[in-house]
Amino acid sequence: MAEQGTRPPALPAAGDLVVVAGGGVSGIAVIRYLVGLGARVLVTADRVAPILPPDLLPSVRSGAVEVVADLASPPPGTALLVTSPGFPPATPLLVAAAAGGVEVIGEIELAWRLDRAGTDPREWLVVTGTNGKTTTVGMLESILRAAGLVVTACGNVGWPGLEAVLDVPRQQRIAAELSSFQLHWAPSVRPRAGLVLNLVEDHLNWYGGSMAAYGADKALALTGDIAVAVVDDPGAAAMLVASPAARKIAITASAPPVGALGVLDGHLFDGAFGNGPLLPVTGIRPAGVHNITNALSAAALALATGVSAEAVASGLRQFEPGEHRNVEVALIDGVRFVNDSKATNPHAAAASLAAYHRVVWIAGGQLKGASIDDLVRSIADRLAGVVLLGVDAPLIAEALSRHAPNVPTMSVPGTDHGVMTEVVRAATTMAAQGDVVLLAPAAASLDMFSSYASRGDSFVAAVRALGEHR
Structure with missing residues (x-):
């Protein structure tokens, strides 16, 4: 076992003041552990104060847990800061903690230390x-x-x-x-x-x-x-x-x-x-x-x-594959409809597209700065058509015009779940028997949906509605 003979880094103790940055799933787990340990907990988020679940409210009322919004720096006497993974190192609170000699770790590090101890x-x-x-x-x-x-x-x-x-x-x-x-x-x-x-x-x-x-x-x-x-x-x-x-x-x-x-x-x-x-x-x-x-x-x-x-x-x-990961939703008039909403970047979409010979590709969302050109170039010969949605649809359209200019392409405007119905209808008009209509967006979903799962659910609902009307 790696480093089994070495002394693990210190764990928080009863009475310590610990700052928890973020009140999401991992943050709540950290807060519960610290409360059970008897530590004093200060919880913050980057914009608004996190909402804690009911079982932690007695600790808030007793003063064992304090909740504040957008803390700029850890208070004097802070023993440790445990951050949620979404906070980048440049976050002002984390920069201030490091400058003040307060160790910053994540929930996984805390779990590792506890297990090693x-x-x-x-x-x-x-x-x-x-x-x-x-x-x-x-x-x-x-x-x-x-x-x-x-x-x-x-x-x-x-x-x-x-x-x-x-x-x-x-x-x-x-x-x-x-x-x-x-x-x-x-x-x-x-x-x-x-x-x-x-x-x-x-x-x-x-x-x-x-x-x-x-x-x-x-x-x-x-x-x-x-x-x-x-x-x-x-x-x-x-x-x-x-x-x-x-x-x-x-x-x-x-x-x-x-x-x-x-x-x-x-x-x-x-x-x-x-x-x-x-x-x-x-x-x-x-x-x-x-x-x-x-x-x-x-x-x-x-x-x-x-x-x-x-x-x-x-x-x-x-093994049963998870939802929204290259899952066939329906076969309608000889066309397979496949949901790979989890393909949230170009590399993931490329792997998904490579599994099929002739595809009507549904793509778009937030590219997060990633380039789309290599993907479009590599799969251009598989495309029977492309339907685009989301904030970065124009960037994908430009790449298609450069590397797949003869592939029929349609952009569907809008920012709500109803858009997916129009997207699926448009894809159907491009698909022939034996084709695959593939949702593999190559982009994140938060410009239009609460998550990639919500985007996938919207696609599944639109496909099933289409099948009911055939």
Whole structure:
């Protein structure tokens, strides 16, 4: 176990004053832990005071928890500041804390320290990457459960890592999907095995435009005992080479070199732990080459913690893909309608589009500074038509005019859920029998919807309404 013999960084204690920045899911978990510990808690947000759940209101009334809006700096005597992952390092409160000598950490770092401080720290398995994290950690969870272990994926999916560490009955492994934001604020985490799936442009607004800073945070997942990376992706491959881990395992969708996992004779093949063929590629869901490497990556993490090859095969067969991830919604007049609203950046959309031969593509939303040209250029020959929506639709339209000028394109204006009905109707007019109408927006959703899930739900509702009228 990485660093098991070293003394973990300090934990907050009863009576300490701790500032919690952010009152979202992870922030609430931190507040509950601190209240139970007997710490004094000051909760703030970047614009308005967070609204706490009813079970914490008695602590507010007693003075154990104080809520303020837009705190500029931690008060004198602050022992620790725990920030939600959405707060970038340039946030004035965090800058002021660092300048005043107050340590700033995230909820995942707190969970790690708490686990390390126990008598039986667990093996952590960490999944990160720009795309594919949730599918991969879901596959990992399914494999570990097939091995008979008590595990529920945590972190950027499901529930906070702190709640997983504190859960009863005890979680036997910590399987964590971690974003770059979470890794940034978790400097001590050294997993038993960590994985980077890929690295492409995303969240550059959080990093002040620096791709190097974004990549450096992702690379923190590879600082434990075993580093795993999909070497078909240049960014992830470079991170694996640079990793300080004692053991490095490559993942590829091709025939694997010695010591790697890949595809051989139509099977997922383990050449790292000596198990050979694991299961046929045809048993992997959802469709797409990227999900083959996701499955291989999940297998590598599980095998690194002693799980059998039989459990790997069983878990991958039992895995149920999450909603809004390349899910077929309906077949109407010979046209398949597929929801991949989770494709919130160009790289994710490219993987989704590559799974189909002829596509009417529904795209648009918030590109967050990412370039769309490479994606459009790479999939132009697959496009039967494109329907655009959202704030950055004009940018995608410009890329289409440069790289796919002969593809029929339509932009649908509007900012409400009703727009999706018009979008689906427009896509239907472009689709022929055998085509796929694919929602793979290549952009975030918050310009029009509350989340990518809400966007996907709107698409599903529009498709089903269309089917009812046929």
